[in-house]
Amino acid sequence: MCSSTSVLGTTLKGTRRIASSSGAAIGLLARPRPTEPVAWTEAEAIRRSQAGDSAAFDFLYQLHSRRVYALCLRMVNNPADAEDLMQEAFLQLFRKIGTFRGESAFSTWLHRMTVNVVLMRLRKKSLPTDSLEETLDPDAENSSPKRDVGAPDLRLSGAVDRVNLERSIEQLPPGYRTVFILHDVQGYEHNEIADIMGCSVGNSKSQLHKARTRLRELLQEQIRDQARQERQSAKAQTGSKE
Amino acid sequence: MQCKELEAVLESEGLSPLPQEAREHLASCTNCQDLLADLSAIVVAAKRVPAEVTPPDRIWISVRAQLEAEGIIRDAEPRVTPAPSPWWQGFAELFRPRVLAGVGTGLFLVFGGFYLVEHRGTTNIAPQPTPVQTQASQNPNTVAPPSTEVNPVAPAKNPLRQVQTAHAASVAPEPRPSNKSLLPSPSENAYLGDSAAVLSATEDSLPRRELTGNATVDASLRQNLRTLNGFIAECEARLKQNPQDQLTREYLNMAYQQKAELLTAMMDSGRSEH
Secondary structure, rough: OOOOOEEEEEEHHHHHHHHHHOOOOOOOOOOOOOOOOOOOOHHHHHHHHHHHOOOHHHHHHHHHHHHHHHHHHHHOOOOOHHHHHHHHHHHHHHHHHHHOOOOHHHHHHHHHHHHHHHHHHOOOOOOOOOOOOHHHHHOOOOOOOOOOOOOOOOOOOOOOHHHHHHHHHHOOOOHHHHHHHHHHHHHOOOOOOOOOHHHHHHHHHHHHHHHHHHHHHHHHHHHHHHHHHHHHHHHHHHHHHO | OHHHHHHHHHHHHOOOOOHHHHHHHHHOOOOHHHHHHHHHHHHHHHHHOOOOOOOOOHHHHHHHHHHHHHHHOOOOEEEEOOOOOOOOOOHHOOOOOHHHHHHHHHHHHHHHHHHHHHHHHHHOOOOOOOOHHHHHHOOOOOOOOOOHHHOOOOOOHHHHHHHHHHHHHHHHOOOOHHHHHHHHHHHHHHHHHHHHHHHHHHHHOOOOOOOOOOOHHHHHHHHHHHHHHHHHHHHHHHHHHOOOOHHHHHHHHHHHHHHHOOOHHHHHHHHOOO
């Protein structure tokens, strides 16, 4: 089911998302700078960078930086922090690139480092969110979002716009947020996410479903808040008229 | 199938085509229909969230600098080395405006320093231009006294050179003497007397006939000599009246030196003519 076929170190689905967004072919995904004489394959760029070739480092950075930056940005919701995290992630990547043997896709390897850097930062900051261990444990009580039986079910169809969704993503626990961004936003498969997050495929699926249902609750809350504010403003207007 | 069982299916299989039992439950359960519709709406909305965001260039600049500093990037941007230039282009470097300005300033400072040292050494006593200098500058026909460097007469055998050398030593820049040292010492008086005697003897030995073959030049030289002798006589008379007049003594010294140079020039002219 999972498209684990690696083409130039990028899985088919991941490639589809990259290609669809950049409109480039595999291996030519990065926008080559004018000074670059050739467009390498990712494997060739990795081999060259392992030998210290600066152009290869540049190529790999250009190839992956936009997705890594987007991930960091969604995770911390702060451009300055995202830049800092991305810099740290790429430094770690290039410091260890000599040890890359190709057991997993390069982008998976890179995203694993990025996620680790981000989650470490979130832990250090002690944000008021669930810890990764809690959110990755499917049996934990708090990890399972509860449906509010008494609350009316609001249909989200047509009410979910990008702004509402991004605002709700910010409120997700880090573990849920990571899985949701990697799968639903960036297009990674569960086996890749499991590799990135260091968990099982089943765990990744469970986390994704819980993330979606938690988002549904958050979006419903937003819609209720908006409806309440509209009612209050309407009351205030009618009161002022009378 | 119950609602919880459907949710378990959604958790394990996702929103992909559901099994028959789940579809049958969905057909009869509005809550589960709403759930499935909302989750699908979220997935669709998530697809509109950009999966890529272009980071600022400064991140790569910073990363690259760090990697270069750590030696991970080993072949930094190749430095453009200029092709070897011909040897004569090295001279062109000397004439660049900055180089010229620097050299000019240095020369100005060096010569200015020399000038200040010399000027201070000679202006402590504020000598006035001697009559010979004044006259020579006013008279274009006047032959300036030749420099001692071109004097072919050996110093040891030439009494005029001795006078010149002694005079140069006497006017060399020295710390300003105290009031006590302003008094003429017996040796100074003896030196002046010796200089006067040597110069008089040399003047007497000058040939009476023409010196240079040019009557105008000869007349100008002899006129300069007469003016110089008159100035010397005036200085000597003042020194007799006031032996402590240091300024007059300096003037007399300089006049002796000028007379020595003039006599040297006159003698050289006569010698070269013969």
